Amino acid sequence: MSEQPFRLFAGGRVDRERPLDFVWAGRRLQGYAGDTLASALLANGIHLVGRSFKYHRPRGILSAGAEEPNALVQLERGARTQPNLRATQVELYAGLHAEPQNCWPSLELDVGAINGLVSRLLPAGFYYKTFMWPRDGWMVYERFIRRAAGLGRAPSEGPDPDVYDKMHVHCDVLVVGAGPAGLAAALAAGASGARVILADEQSEPGGSLLATRETLDGEPAARWVERALADLGAMDEVRVLPRTTVFGYHDHNYLTLAERVTDHLPPGSAPDRPRQRLWKVRAREVVLATGAHERPMVFAQNDRPGIMLAGAARTYVNRYGVRPADRALVVAADDGAYAAAVDLADVGVEVTVVDVRAQAPACAEQARARSIEVLAGHGVVRTFGGSRVRAAEVAPLDGTGAGWAGGARTLRCDLVAMCGGWNPTVHLFSQSGGRLAWNAERACFVPAEARQRVRVAGAANGTFSLAAALTEGRAGGDAAARAAGFSGGADVALPAAEEGAEPAPTRALWSLPTRPPGGAPAKHFVDFQNDVTANDVALAAREGYRSVEHLKRYTTTGMGTDQGKTSNVNALGILAGLLGREVPEVGTTTFRPPYTPVTFGVLAGRDVGALADPVRTTPMHRWHVAQGARFEDVGQWKRPWYYPRPGESMHDAVSRECLAARNAVALLDASTLGKIEVRGPDAGELLDRIYTNGFKKLPVGRCRYGLMCREDGMVLDDGVSARLADDRFLVHTTTGNAARVLAWLEEWRQTEWPELRVWCDSVTEQWATASLSGPFARRLLGELTRDIDLDPEAFPFMAWRAGTVAGIPARVMRVSFTGEQSYEVSVGAGFGLALWTAIALAGERYGLTPFGTETMHVLRAEKGFIIAGQDTDGTVTPHDLGLGAMVARHKDFIGKRSLARADTLRADRKQLVGLRTDDPREVLPEGGQIVARAGGRPPVPMLGHVTSSYWSANLGHSIALALVKGGHARLGESLVVQLPQRSVPVTVVAPTFLDPDGERMRG
Amino acid sequence: MLLIECPWCGPRDEQEFGYGGEAHIVRPADPHALDDAAWGEYLFMRTNRKGAHRERWVHSEGCRRWFNVVRDTVSHEILAVYRVGEAPPAAGRRGE
Amino acid sequence: MARYSIFSLLRNAARYHRDWPAAWRSPDPRAAYDVVVVGGGGHGLATAYYLAKEHGITNVAVLEKGWLGGGNTGRNTTIIRSNYLWDESAHLYEHSLRLYEGLSQELNYNIMLSQRGVMNLAHNLHDLRELSRRVNANRLNGIDSEILTPEQIKAMVPILDVSPGARYPVLGASLQRRGGVARHDAVAWGFARGADARGVDIIQNCEVTGIRVSDGRVEGVETSRGYIRAGKVAVVVAGHASVLAEMAGFRLPVESHPLQALVSEPVKPIHPNVVMSNAVHVYVSQSDKGELVIGAGIDAYTSYAQRGSLPVVEHQMGALLELFPVFSRLRMLRQWGGIVDVCPDASPIIGKTPVRNLYFNCGWGTGGFKATPGSGWVFAHTVARDEPHALNAAFSLERFTTGALVDEHGAAAVAH
Amino acid sequence: MAEQHGRQSALAGLGLDAQARISTRGAGEAGVRLGERPWRAQLALRGDPESEAFLTGVESVLGVAPPTAPLTVSSRRGVACLWLGPDEWLVTLPDRREPRAIARLEERLAGLHFAVNDVSHARTVLGLAGPRAREVLMKGCALDLHPRSFGPGRCAQSSLARCHVLLHQLDAEPAYDLYVHRSFAEYAWRWLCDAAAEHGLAIVAD
């Protein structure tokens, strides 16, 4: 175990009483509670942590936060492993295990670094220009290229052992970011009594105040943060969410937050709690106080480990108690660098400042007071070092900044801290549709016009002084609360901040010159993760990829896991320079969610495994399971498919069930069919307008089969409706269309025919239905009912009766989808199982056999009854089905006009017919395509396809239904079903194979 | 996630609603009086406006009522909500 | 046109890549053109390219309101296949796939066509039936297509959960081995470079704001950069088709909807081909850079806002993780949307309009990237000859009057 | 009780009576209590809210008038009338009172344009209560359930995760009745158990 040689003895927010062991790249190391993985590595003197994507260059830790492009690690192992985590955001916990990525065999010795040697052959977009020969060559090259693809690894095993949660919340004010501006905003909004949420992505609120040595009210700023949090904690309607990244700003002030609930704990140590939680917040008003990201500077070899952002260096010193180096070179284009220089010097780092601005700013005094050398008007020519920066060459810049004005000097250093200026974190503002404007003084984009109900405060708004951030935060919080109808936050007390010197303007020197001028261009990195250099940007511009969007896609700038937080503005600046335009004219690429990546797991939430999607079952389901039924998924329903007996194949079982239904009696669970009560004086009229056939004249007590079309004339659904009373119908729909048909009726009723006096109510779930089929159906039912007269005269086919069955109040409909004598018995769903078991018991004597959907399909196909959605596909009219007789002549209905269009009148439309195979044992595969004759070279003209096909045990031969071009006129014709391996000769027949006159079901 | 104001239930998330396409497409009183072209126009042709769009929604997870909305199809701003049978408010004509 | 090759790359490397010429010119618009193509997406650029190459019409301008390929061409999930159900579609998409197969050479621009195979999963008996119907039809149309068993599927994509107890059990799949993906931007850029080399003017940041029609005949277009006369105007603006039609005084049977997509952070290769599932509305492949490219569904309402939406993605994520449990700990890097123009029958419209010499190519909805070269090819023919090619004759506006729709809904509820 | 006179509750398959004993924490310390409340008679009622005759007719039979203010419930002596839509209500009654209530409504409202359907079997009621009950609902329901916007005596239809729900807040603890369709009940139950686990869940008998 190492002893953290770069840890300061005191200071910072780490808990030196709580050392934590962890493993990095196979080495056991130690850090403290309060560390991030990055700070712990730095405390151990480790700077080399990764390899870049393309050239595999050694890379270190650039930042201390969300913007990190380099320090990406593979966290943990097995099913819990996670790729591409930013070490700067991973909180240290005991036993943490992390590995570097994208290197082999090891981080120090990476074979992929060969790419760096031939890097001249790999400029931006090189792959568009080569790998084209031979014609199919790419498939071979690709194999090798893919091997190099990607950074970390996905888990090799699933499912994810952790659970994820979601929360919907509504609030008056959502404050994003808990730095000084956000805290002030939350205090003001909270004081007004508004419902406030304050979210910050970091482990503790405080933002930049945790990383500086500034004071508030004369005390360390963190003290004020504690007080502010205590005040917020005392407000009932304020919710503070640490470790929560606001990642998306969507329409209508809907924001999405990802909370890392237990990611900071050892894996699996909090089994009761979710790993992450997705907060879906509908906010009346939003205050964005998201701070700013520091910009790197673009100079030759600016990517070596040990080169980091000045603010990050400062954060490691102040927040984590780490001394990141012995000798530091601080490179400044903005005053922000001086605070870092001072803080580094104060913990014993030897510091030199290089400021690209001609004159050192006022704040340089503090540095000089610590005898820090300040070289104004200088820049970095290049750097030296391997796995860590060793030295840097600095030289005076000429007035334009495009060349060097004097000799170079080499400075030894093991840290280069750079500050090229600050980019307000405008991501969410921009996602919300807000427009950005360019602030030339500070060389950055700032929020301009909002389009949603949002305000911006603090550094995110380009307000970089602490005092101003606080007041702006308070004003924003107060205004937001007021806009939401609350007041009283304006006079929340704010602490007094130190007055700093007036800042000097930032110098927007987008790329420092190379040396020697015109010589071999050394790499000036712009996008560290994707290895995009200033030269790549120039190449893209030269080749015509001049829109920022083309630049992005041609060079991949900003397309990495950091989405260009450190690179985009520099790339724009360089491009603008090349095109001779101003940065704002060039514009930005589009900011998109998420602000930082979010796990798929948290987006799915609980909708996985058993809760992925509701499984709907009928009241009789337990019985089916106990009988060993196999189930078929129909929408969300599980329907019994067939009931194999031990040792039976599906074929055996279905044949047995089919025979039972025709020769004895069989029982089907028909509970899933949709049922709609249509009631009112105009109920018949509504049905008449919906169905192709008429319902108004249907007598009470009787049932009728109906067909409905879409307005384009294509069959939508079918089913039997019963007239319950003069003003009352019970409409049945297919299982899959239950919701759709109800919606369809409602849509027409409410929007087109509001004058109709009729209500539609779903009663699908109210009823459980057992359907008896077979010659003994009546006899069996007779044993179970005393008050329903089953005599065929009294209770004819297509009638319904109410009474009791097995002592249960029931509705019995004498309809038949099997073509047999058949009764559908419906009872209150709670009695479904009781009814079913009673029937099963009484049926034993009759050889009662339960049957599933497969047998139902066979039986109805024997009769030529269609299944909407199987024998139709949205392109089939009633006439195509041979059901023209059901199309009423003397009334209009939805879809009728379409049946008279040119195409629907064609004689060669695909029409429903039956098929008999020449070999009676051959069962055609459904979906088989029908052609005129076998063989032939593609394209072979197709005449139609097999929609339904079964072995009919009752008939002793196979049967099939098909849609065939001009089929109605082809009865008797020989055709061929062409399958991949063979062709099957068939004869076109009428689609009714059994009992065409319906004697069996009527009898 | 749009926030849509149901005229009966108040503002609810878009997921509670069903979208019903362009509003005010009246079914011809006598479809058979139309030629194929006019019928095709009724069936399929849509304004598909970029800007203020009059459209139908149904609160399917809530009160099951259909109603009309004027929504800007670029910004998604909802400019008006009105019941079936009511005339679109004048404001809804903005941008047309 | 400077030829691209490994040799030119070496040569240029020696000069630090300082001498590469622009891939296309950026001319100012001229006062008049024989043909003005409106829309600089893949289809528009391909149209211009084939007008020049196949029909010798080179006095052509492509007018693009933003940047080339910035519409759906630049934001699609890049799936290419031709295994469509109906003959009309199958022939058109197959023609396109054939053109794709030689496109890198033809354009001298590597579009990285990766024929890694496209799988469509079946999760229930109904899916399975529809799948075999389509596979059988494809084979008779000469399109490679086969059915896979769950075991075969597992062997190809081991991370897919094919266990029978899964919420969305995988009962089988269709596979088109010649299907795959291509680098979408390269398709636009390659066509742009090819068209430019044949004399086509490609004009970016030039929005068409009006179409001048006189006597039922098109005369030219108003643009943000002035009026441009045109002998013929060919409109290929995807989601904006209705807007352009309105300028010319007619309506179209299309609605514009945002289609959602997202990418994960890049990871080492884990997913070898393209998997699509219509039933649960996801499709996923892994790019050569390593990110998973995932398509979701459309927002149900019409919209011209090119933005990602949460509910669609959220809903589909659950289904995705049921199919690919190991994806749970991967992370979404970026999500976006594109405005697709959807026809009632999910098939495109390519042809003449009520205005003479004005042609429209639209309605590709969620699946027109795969059609890019084929669409440009038949559209160029239609514009040059003032009549459709046999391959696009069925895709006329007329069909909405006659009722002869080419309804691809049944075959692919989410088509790509 | 999942079974009664041959009638099965929607959750009969889960063996809840046994689970009530093995729940994660005792009812006293649990953040959430959950139980099925089956056997509630339910009627789907439709009618014209502008019709005085309809409103008073219903009131004369049930003792409560259908509320006309959206999202409210009127209740009295075991009978409640929940607003579902401008012309749609759910009437709940003690078990086995439905046949008589229907008959009397039919009789009393004869001649008016109205509809009443017995839907007692179509949904079951899940009782969810406890100090963290609101948080559990918020995991799957997008309604604003904060006391400032929702409270006792209010009802609303919405989605709970992937199923439709009718929510009725009973008291301020808070306690809710969740009406879910029968075939979705097992899903809803499992979902609620899963979502409540982090707060401590007690499964209680009705």
Ligand SMILES: Cc1cc2nc3c(=O)[nH]c(=O)nc-3n(C[C@H](O)[C@H](O)[C@H](O)COP(=O)(O)OP(=O)(O)OC[C@H]3O[C@@H](n4cnc5c(N)ncnc54)[C@H](O)[C@@H]3O)c2cc1C
């Ligand atoms: C998320 C998503 C995923 C998809 N996935 C697939 C897939 O996997 N496979 C597949 O085959 N297809 C897919 N598609 C569909 C496919 O992207 C499109 O069908 C195809 O790219 C359309 O190409 P286009 O050239 O017609 O349109 P676009 O590329 O959109 O080009 C149209 C151009 O017209 C321009 N324009 C518009 N109005 C004007 C005007 N007034 N003046 C001038 N210019 C104008 C636009 O700026 C745009 O650049 C997907 C689409 C999306 C959005």
Ligand SMILES: NC(=O)c1ccc[n+]([C@@H]2O[C@H](COP(=O)([O-])OP(=O)(O)OC[C@H]3O[C@@H](n4cnc5c(N)ncnc54)[C@H](O)[C@@H]3O)[C@@H](O)[C@H]2O)c1
């Ligand atoms: N010297 C300079 O030029 C300079 C530049 C920048 C900032 N500053 C200093 O920074 C302070 C500004 O305070 P502030 O409050 O505006 O910013 P801040 O940086 O203190 O706080 C912003 C907070 O927002 C969080 N955050 C950002 N995006 C988020 C997201 N999407 N979701 C959740 N949390 C997110 C950050 O983690 C951070 O905690 C002042 O003290 C100012 O002096 C100075």
Ligand SMILES: Cc1cc2nc3c(=O)[nH]c(=O)nc-3n(C[C@H](O)[C@H](O)[C@H](O)COP(=O)(O)O)c2cc1C
């Ligand atoms: C096939 C494909 C792959 C993509 N890969 C990435 C990627 O690796 N990184 C990234 O940031 N964006 C990626 N994107 C998304 C684009 O950055 C961009 O969001 C998308 O093209 C839409 O454009 P817009 O966001 O600029 O509107 C990819 C897009 C597509 C179509």
Ligand SMILES: [Zn+2]
């Ligand atoms: Zn409502």
